Amino acid sequence: MLKPIIEELGKARRTGPAPSIRWALASLSLSMLMPSLDTSIANVGLPTLAETFGASFQQVQWIVLAYLLAITTLIVSVGKLGDIVGRRRLLLTGIALFTLASLFCGIAPTLWLLIAARALQGLGAAMMMALTVAMVGETVPKERTGSAMGLLGTMSAIGTTLGPSLGGILIAWYGWETIFLVNLPLGIVNFLLAARFLPADRPDRKVARGRPDAVGTLLLALTLAAYALAMTMGHGSFGALNIGLLLAAALGAALFAFAETKVKSPLLRLSMFRNSSLSTSLAMSTLVTTVIMATLVVGPFYLSHALGFDAAHVGAIMSAGPLVSALTGIPAGRIVDRFGAHRMTVTGLIGMIIGLSLISALQGSFGIAGYIGPLVITTASYALFQASNNTTIMKDISSEQRGVISGMLSLSRNLGLISGASVMGAVFTLASGTANVTVAAPEAVASGMQITFAVGALVITATLAIALTSLVFAKRTVLSQEVS
Incomplete structure (x- = not known):
């Protein structure tokens, strides 16, 4: 499935032998696959790990949380660091660190050493996820950016899909x-491919003069950690601790914005957010991933409690979404290259609205087909949106900003997933009319699902309005430039 697109991208490259480009894309694909695989593979092992270490479920959850927190808090910083010290060099460091940390995880004698190793693995994953997308601009020509983004989206979906089943085996x-x-x-294998075939870093004197922004990095990491913990702690409740963490995150964001105006080489130049296309695309990425999280949070409860499927069947049905994303990622990238990123962003959002609305409207109709059919529409449209939105963000940015903006793109998705687990879960609980969904009546769960996906469709409708406004503004800007 991957060979044709890699060969096409390699042939399209204007400089360098095609085989080298194909192997470089294979390395980038592995660099996207490995972190995605480890995002999902550990979840299936939590019961076994709890029994092995004699720990509670809340304790072993930190095996997953430590990994996600490390990625979320550090991904922008490592992207910026890649712009300064060289993206290829830091990507190689990330691959080596991720691999070594995986070894530490496998030989950890205690739970807390395993959690520490997972945090170290998350740092390596942050480097790989941020810099893989950034390296696309140095590996393929602009007119093939969409295809490359589709390939990386496919590898990410394959990793997420493969994790639970491979982990269980x-x-x-x-x-x-x-x-x-x-x-x-x-x-x-990935390290050897990257070292041999990825294009060498090009020295940029302007970027090389910059130094890491230690204060900004620390403030941003603490801010993101506070927000992520506020969204994930509490196990279904949202109390004083969560509110306190949100207030701390708000204060941290204000301090970070102030600090960035006072340093010579800031982690994030706030002026970049004046670029309406970049700001809009990042905001849409967060909103869309917030909604897509509903399929992972609400879906299992609906399938088991309302439709009566056992755990094995629920797992099989739940894998349909990531599987569709994996199968449609590469075709979506080709469509983006052919018809344009802005137009396909709008098309993807419209498809998501249709799919989410059908999930809500067909509840109780056509059995499981009434759920899987609309889910396929939703996830295929999401793959199209992701390929087109990523292309919009990464296609025309300057070389010296690729790392940090790639990190911001990955961060926007992570924040959406973290927020979605909390927000969409809260909507589902509220709509079900009970504080404990696990003991709710099937009718209450079904009603909660309907309302949750209807809310998701409304959020995507608002996102579509943002996309259309941005598209109109972009066209007016082009026309005014042509007139002048």
């Missing part, structure tokens, strides 16, 4: 350690 056959040790051969 490895634990059953070889033990929990192997869900982490499986990264060792992948990491070694």
Whole structure:
């Protein structure tokens, strides 16, 4: 499935031999696959790990949380660091760190050492996720950016889809350690490919003069950590601790904005947000991933409590969404290259509105087909939106900003997923009319699902309005430039 697109991208490259470009794209694909795989593979091992270490479910949850927090808090900073020290160099460091941390995870003798190793693995994953997207601009020509983004989207979806099933097989056959040790051969192959075939860093004197913004990095990391913890802690409740963390995040954001105006080489130049296209695309990315999280949060409860499926069938049905994303990512990228990113962004959002509305409207009709059919429409449209929106953001930015903006793009998605788990989960609980959804009546769960996906459709409708406004503004800007 991946060979034709990699060959096409390689042939389209204007400089360098095509085989080298194909191997470079293979490395970038692995660099997107590995962090995505480890986002989902650990979840299936939590019951086994709780039993192995004699820990509570709340304690072993930190195995997942430490990884996600490290990525969320550091991804912008490592993107900026890549702009300063060289993106290829830092990507190689990230691959090596991720692989070594995977080894530490697999041999960890205690739960807290495993959690520490997972945080270190998250740092490596942040480097890989931020710099992989940034390296696209140095690997393929602009007119093939959409295809490359579609390829990376496919690899991300494959990793997410493969994680639970692969993890279950490895634990059953070889033990929990192997869900982490499986990264060792992948990491070694990836490092060798990246070292041999990725284009060398081009020295940029303007960027090289900059130094890492230590104060800004610390403030941003603390702000994002406070927000992420506010959204994930509480286990279904939102109390004083969550509110306090949100207030801390707001204060941190204000301090960060102030600090960035006082340093010579800031982590983020606030002036970049005056670019309406960039700001709009990042905001849309956050909103869309917030809504798409409803399929992962609400779906299992609806399938098990309202439709009566057992855990095995729920898992199989839930894999349909990531599988569709994996299958449609590459075609979506080709469509973006052919018809234009802005137009396909709008098309993707319209498709999502249709899919979400059908999930809500067809509840109780046509059995499981009334859920899976609209889910396919929703996730395929999401793949199209993601490829086109990523292309809009990364296609025309200057070389010295690719790392930090790529990090911001990944951050916008992570914040959307974190926010979606909390916000859409709260909407579902409220709409179900009960504080504990696990014991709610099937009718209440079905009603909650309908309302939640209807709210999701309204959020995407608002996102579509933002996209159309941005498109009209962009056309007026082009016309005014032509007249002048």
